[in-house]
Amino acid sequence: MFPFLKIMVRNLIQGPATDPYPFAPAHTPAKFRGCAVHDPEKCILCGICRHVCAPGAIQLRPSEDGSGMQFALWHNSCVFCGMCAHYCPTGALKMSTNWKLAHLGEERFDNAIANFIPFGQCAECGKRIQPRPRAITDRLGADNPDRFLLCPECKRTSVARLATEERRSHTQETV
Amino acid sequence: MKKNIIHSVTQALSPFCDQDIVRWTYDVNDNAFAWIAPGSPDTLRTIAPALAGLQARLLTITAYRRDKFGRADGREIAYHFDIDGVVATVTVLLDDEFPRVPSIAHWFKNAGWNEREFAELYGIEIIDHPDPRRLFVDKDLDADILDRLIPLSTLMNGASTTTLWEKVFAGKQMPEWAKGELN
Amino acid sequence: MSTTPSTYTLPVGPMHVALEEPMYFNIQVEGETVRSVDLAAGHVHRGMEALAMNRNYFQNVTLTERVCSLCSNSHPATYCMAVENLSGLFVPERARYLRVIADEVKRVASHLFNVGIMAHLVGFDSLFMHVMEVREIMQDAKEGVYGNRMNLGQCVIGGCRTDIDADTAAFLRGQLEQLKPQLDEIHGVYERDPLIRARTQGIGLLSQEEAIRHGVVGPVARASGVVYDIRAKAPYAVYPDLDFEVQSDTRGDVHSRALLRLREAAESVRIIEQCLDMIPDGPIAVSGMVTVPPGESVARTEAPRGEVVYYLRSDGSDTPQRLKWRVPTYMNWEALQVMMSGCQVADIPLIVNSIDPCISCTER
Secondary structure, eight states: OOTHHHHHHHHHHHOOOSOOTTSSOOOOOTTOOOSEEEOTTTOOOOOHHHHHOTTOOEEEEEOTTSSEEEEEEETTTOOOOOHHHHHOSSSOEEEOSOOOOOOOGGGGGGOEEEEEEEOEEOTTTOOEESOOOHHHHHHTTSSOHHHHTSOHHHHHHHHHHHHHHHHHHHHHHHO | OHHHHHHHHHHHHTTTSOGGGEEEEEOTTOOEEEEEEEEOGGGHHHHHHHHHHTTOEEEEEEEEESSTTSSSOOEEEEEEEEETTEEEEEEEEOOSSSOEEEOOTTTOTTHHHHHHHHHHHHTOEEETOSSOSOSSSOTTSOSOOSSSOOOHHHHTTOTTOHHHHHHHHHTSOOOGGGGSSOO | OOOSOOEEEEEEOSSBTTBSSOOEEEEEEETTEEEEEEEEOOTTOOOHHHHHHTSOHHHHHHHHHTSOSTTTTHHHHHHHHHHHHHHTOOOOHHHHHHHHHHHHHHHHHHHHHHHHHHHHHHTOHHHHHHHHHHHHHHHHHHHHHHSOSSOOOOEETTEESOOOOHHHHHHHHHHHHHHHHHHHHHHHHHHHOHHHHHHHTTOSOOOHHHHHHHTOOTHHHHHTTOOOOHHHHSOOTTGGGSOOOOOOOSOOSHHHHHHHHHHHHHHHHHHHHHHHHHOOOSOSBOSSOOOOOSEEEEEEEEETTEEEEEEEEEOSSSSOSEEEEEOHHHHHTTTHHHHHTTOBGGGHHHHHHHTOOOHHHHHO
């Protein structure tokens, strides 16, 4: 007659279903998408994070002397979508499992990531290029570590030189 | 099955438009989409009853500017119908000076809300609408306001404004130059 | 004493205890009986379509996910399909399975929410709390697999973001095993409980003829005998390869809509299990970033509340020339005028809830 009675009694015996937070830790899954973290050691200033950020929570500002860029991410604009972390080619941006973001109103503008990323230098002519941090050279530049540290012009010269050398040795062989 | 629908759509529309102005596209799952080339608003008076005769269901109506930023005149309206799983889109071009279009609510009851919405957002006049009131936007506001976007966040000094970023940058240990103009 | 019944206007809303979102109903009442209904919308109109035209294709994935919370995966999924249709992008097969899993997980949670609220409106709050507690199984599944309880963030243009590895697959299966007996039990309660039946049977009737005339979609249409489900009618992702039954009913009242939603939730569990069994190995997204050519495209999916339509028009730039979406609830509002005519004032919230209204979707 009352099919719910059985369920209600069962629920009564089982007791509360809620976590006793803050008196005990709340369960946080390993995959939880919490606040973003930025590793300046891996950032190459490509700007893709800013491009895909729907709420505009990421800013990049060049320094006056041109020595690098200031990276800033304001957590209070962030919507925790994780698109920046998804598209980041070097893994510099990641979503942590940290969800404890409550803070006082007067601290709201401090609740941000701010990192200075210096530009890299061309190994040959010393011209300014995108940052070439160690962690990235080892991975992305693995095929040709020397050329990876050059500016586009020096890279072109180096490729051209290599090509001529190859052709020369090839011609010598056929002759 | 799909072939039959494609055939009957083409048949039903043939009195008003040439075969070659119906373009067919297919997605990866072989769902068919018919695109009926732009006509004048008056063509709706004949196409709408023909589609109603095919037991079509109106999906939605999209009004848009030919130039997104309104740098040039011109509004168009795309009417999307479902005919047993096939989507047919009929596009009409509106007059630059007096953008107006006949209501199709007589054949498709659910066109009522759609027409009220694009009328207020794009400033288009609907001829013979059964209930020509505003839908979402208050009657005291001007029509054609979709393009004149004033984000709430701008009003409330929220996300992404220069002032906001000055405050974020001000609280941080960073060089003086970084606190300057927004880049 | 005069015996002639007098009509008067009863305003309901925009803030109403039963509805979480604002909608204003101007109801003509004669005694306790509703004679006509007039709707006034626009309280949460945010101009999201204009926002979408000011954001690039990647940002819009995040924006569309925030149109609505209960069908938050259907929006980016349909938007991505529209972009993929236009740029002729093939989504890897594994990603198509992952999209179906995400959609169905959301469907179970959404249907349980609506059915739970119905119990609350009937005044059966212990059942309401029980259903919400069962829904928590699915909420935990979302959090554990995708990292968020509402916005899964699963879809990107050209694929998916979160892979389901052996660990998460086992976790998800475990959650489904917990859910299945509970779903059965809840269906039994809704089917047989005298209180639920007394309040919902024969209320808010919508005939098949009226359903077609108003062009209603989703469970509202299917409960009135209009057997239209995009997953079967114009299949997308991997639905053609899956075995599932489109649920339908002919009674078209509040009760049949609730039972239909519960049957669909059970069907969704079956779909997720099939996907977990059949999912092939492979990449979960196309590599590189997509460029969108000029042109137009339409994409449709079956969200928990019914058919979602996206129309995308591109002028070749990195932001859409026009992005328009039509949500299922948009089509169902006016049918309320039919469902409510002749009903009792006390039944108004129940009937409104039975279309599973989403106002943030409707007004965007």
